Amino acid sequence: MFSLEGQTALVVGIANDQSIAWGCARALKAQGAKLAVTWLNDKAEPHVRPLAEDLGAEIVAPLDVRDADQMDALFAQIAQKWGHLDTLLHSIAFCPRDDLHGRVVDCSAEGFGLAMDISVHSFLRMIRRAEPLMPEGGTCITVSFQGASRVVEHYNIMGPVKAALESAVRYAAAELGPKRISVHALSPGPLATRAASGIAEFDELLDSAARRAPTHHLATIDDVGAYCAFLASREASNVTGGVHPIDGGYSIVA
Template identity: 65%
Template structure:
């Protein structure tokens, strides 16, 4: 069950061992998938490349979605090396600190647009570039990472709430548009956990403590548990599922 032998996938968003993207990549590799891994820039490469090598990643390339042409170069490399793509994990988000720590009503236009571009529209761009490669594979799976703050107001989540709401809506629309080609699209919604990206949120440790108390199991999820869900969604056994908002939060989202 859930074997990924013979499948090839791209993982975007590994920063360190605590990254959701790394937990997912580790589980995807354990189930037999061949991986392509990106790192943000030269500063990030020394942290990411050893992890990619441990995953036996066949492709390791830089990707800053803010830099013109870098994302296209990633997919050109995948096409040249593999000729197809079976799955993709998008696990990147960004907002300027001053906009992230302020009220939504006070955020700058530039900050809002940058947060939307990196955190949401980059997934749309990846889907467009992945589409022809997944068609060659007979279908595929696109996955992104969201958070409950897209649905309900979570204190200190601020600007990322509207941005993640847009990401979830884009997931549903792309699932509808790409379904006839056998391409499935999912948003994975973990509970709070400490990652490099999340550490930029104001008072995030308090948010994690509150989530731990709120969740029925009184604990936070792990990146490996999130990865296990990604394995299922990328597998052939999930062929009948698309457009889902898949919670992996220990029940955090069901509580008042």
């Protein structure tokens, strides 16, 4: 029904073959997109580089989103290699462990600031750099969770952080719509990723979600990837500003 042939996509957030970003990268590639893939640091590179090579990524580079020079270098490489960028996928989040496992009201200013910077503001920084590379329009996608809109036990401070991310999506979509740049948040239900494993009692949340979802199935990274690839297509160019649940209907159940 749609093709990404000839399009280019930057995928940020692959940690291993269970990452949401990995599912999205595979789907984008399957529909014909050329890929740029990043890794976080030296520890992550041996896990990410082989995956990027499996997909034939044309650009493979380091990116710590707190490092402005690294981010500038990445987008300069994209501009030199391709001259444009069609899709940006931002699938990263972080909160210091003590702040993540504590009460929201006890979250330190430093922990809150770091969580907001890496999980939210880095998306805006990347959009700002992607915008000049999208003169004919494009798609910017991030990843949220239903803890942004309702209280999910043990999700704690990441709930308010993801709520800020979803609000940023709406405002960015409104600002960039005239340039035909769409902005989205994918909102999978609970997934067994490495990042999610840091949430206390996450296995219980997975079991509960599978029981309660109308389909009785958790979403997979392939489910998320398929939705991501569609939003990156020209057929979805008039869709923007949404938070898209991909959760077997889990989010509709009281």
